[in-house]
Amino acid sequence: MDKISFIRLWDIYRGLLTPTQQEITDLYFNLDLTLSEIADEKGITRQGASECLRTCKKQLEEYEERLHIAQKLNETEKKAEDWAERFKAAHPEFSGEVDELKNMLRR
DSSP: OOHHHHHHHHHHHGGGSOHHHHHHHIIIIISOOOHHHHHHHHTSOHHHHHHHHHHHHHHHHHHHHHHOHHHHHHHHHHHHHHHHHHHHHHOGGGHHHHHHHHHHHHO
16 A cells, blocks of 8 residues: 555544554554654664554455445545546636646545
8 A cells, every 4th residue: 555545544533543544554653753763762772653554554454345435535536636637628718717626626
């Protein structure tokens, strides 16, 4: 799983992780701390930090396999973008507003 995919799943499912798992994954993916830095921060071994990240990735993938929330969000975003392009072609006078809407969807 690449970093962007992981962060997407983390955004969706992080509430299902333990507080410690949430903190370690946040430190690694959002704050860009190394495994050694995380180990020092949390008072654990580098191997413990690595194992926690590996376990979290697996859990997040399993949640997505069962619930498909990220997949549904991706499909909805694609449909919204397709609709926006069709609307923009039919109503060029609203091009600016449509582009603004598409930018909001990407955030």
